Amino acid sequence: MTTAAIIVAAGRGTRAGGDLPKQWRMLAGRRVVDWTLDRFAIPQIGHIVLVLNPEDHDGWAEFSQRPLMLAQGGADRARSVRNGLAALDGLGITKVLIHDVARPCVSPDLIRAVLNALDTHPAAAPGLAVTDALWTGANNLVTGTRSRDGLYAAQTPQGFRYDAIRTAHAAHPGGAADDVEVARAAGLDIAIVPGEPDNLKITRPEDFARAERILRQDMDVRLGNGYDVHRFGPGDHVMLCGVRVPHERGLQGHSDADVGLHAVTDALYGALAEGDIGRHFPPSDPQWKGAASEIFLRHAVDLVRARGFTVSNIDCTLVCEYPKIDPHALAMQAEMARIMGLDPTRISVKATTSERLGFTGRGEGIAALATACLVRT
Structure with a gap:
């Protein structure tokens, strides 16, 4: 600028x-x-x-x-x-x-x-x-x-x-x-x-x-949390937090199945008491078939600003055994910062495993949890 x-x-x-x-x-x-x-x-x-x-x-x-x-x-x-x-x-x-x-x-x-x-x-x-x-x-x-x-x-x-x-x-x-x-x-x-x-x-x-x-x-501080899950299916990559990550399988979903961006988007909607992605982008609507999840996140951020708030910070955790997230975490942080118009220091992307327990431990899919903090401006 x-x-x-x-x-x-x-x-x-x-x-x-x-x-x-x-x-x-x-x-x-x-x-x-x-x-x-x-x-x-x-x-x-x-x-x-x-x-x-x-x-x-x-x-x-x-x-x-x-x-x-x-x-x-x-x-x-x-x-x-x-x-x-x-x-x-x-x-x-x-x-x-x-x-x-x-x-x-x-x-x-x-x-x-x-x-x-x-x-x-x-x-x-x-x-x-x-x-x-x-x-x-x-x-x-x-x-x-x-x-x-x-x-x-x-x-x-x-x-x-x-x-x-x-x-x-x-x-x-x-x-x-x-x-x-x-x-x-x-x-x-x-x-x-x-x-x-x-x-x-x-x-x-x-x-x-x-x-x-x-x-x-x-001070008017709002907190929201988001959770999302997608199963693995055919493919050669997964979209995670806006970044294309090579993998032997893809994630299945109505859109591009970016589980990280979905969780962050739901956290923003939650902080505003605006439901979830499904309320704003119904999966029954064919126009969102294969859509980039960046669209959903931008809509949530625009809604935050229209309501008179700014995003103070985002914390997103990806839960999976594979692919390994650490080599891509900084790129994910930078991409979400670009989409949201934030400084990268206000966005955290980290990963954990479930110690081979549950569906993520068995390698059946990826889960994501996110927390968003909004402050009225």
């Missing part, structure tokens, strides 16, 4: 208190950085750059093992953003979002709204219209008032056409409060997208409690 997100996580966050920078502190059972990264794990984002402080050695070691791009933080936020933009050079990026790691409650809807605004504007950013009365003050005394007309509280992610913000940052002397200031200095028009009250930036110690309340009330 040609859209990227830069998550700026190089600050020290001293005002938030604690012994750790705020991005590494726990929030509702997970670290702040984990919540924020997950918010951008949506199909519209093709690349994520995480900008880390050079001193965060554990973070560099951990995230270098993940499918993320890493960039080194600079002496200030502007330099950190420039390093993140530079990491995207040569990838054909057209749109880029720049987000503060300390805003873990941002919704995917707001992220998409900013991206959509970039279709018609060179830059866009979320803002909340100021509704409270504004005072000036000194020595704990009110010294005056200010009009709130036309005032907005700035939020992130702030979105830009990639080439435009790259040029703007290169020309800016530094010291900007945010990337909108950099863009305005370059003469870019910035569309205001309605912000969200819950998209708070964790700044003070008390912000952790508010962010935790928001995250916990928004």
Whole structure:
């Protein structure tokens, strides 16, 4: 994809208190950085750059093992953003979002709204219209008032056409409060997208409690399980988790008998209380004779998204004596990730035998079990 997100996580966050920078502190059972990264794990984002402080050695070691791009933080936020933009050079990026790691409650809807605004504007950013009365003050005394007309509280992610913000940052002397200031200095028009009250930036110690309340009330987690079985019959291969595996026998079924994809598909339907494959693709319907099971899985994933959920992770276990699964497990993981539009690290494919007990132990067929976790976005 040609859209990227830069998550700026190089600050020290001293005002938030604690012994750790705020991005590494726990929030509702997970670290702040984990919540924020997950918010951008949506199909519209093709690349994520995480900008880390050079001193965060554990973070560099951990995230270098993940499918993320890493960039080194600079002496200030502007330099950190420039390093993140530079990491995207040569990838054909057209749109880029720049987000503060300390805003873990941002919704995917707001992220998409900013991206959509970039279709018609060179830059866009979320803002909340100021509704409270504004005072000036000194020595704990009110010294005056200010009009709130036309005032907005700035939020992130702030979105830009990639080439435009790259040029703007290169020309800016530094010291900007945010990337909108950099863009305005370059003469870019910035569309205001309605912000969200819950998209708070964790700044003070008390912000952790508010962010935790928001995250916990928004959590809608669904689990589903799937189970499928197919017997062996004539053939020279089996389809398992979307991969053609050579074997002396094939699997029998109305479709291509991909027992792995069937179990995963049923797990997704189950999490939505939508029955099973048979409800959506009746075996009595001749159009599904010999159909690729990828069709069923794509339908289930599309239904998940239409209901406002994302697939958090999939765990699939194949039960058979033969063929051996381990040599093909990574290819199966990659193929399911492609079909579902997920990162491969969110999909597990593993195998076991039944110790030569039962129909799988006698080599009569293959069984599959799957669990799917969905999270409302």
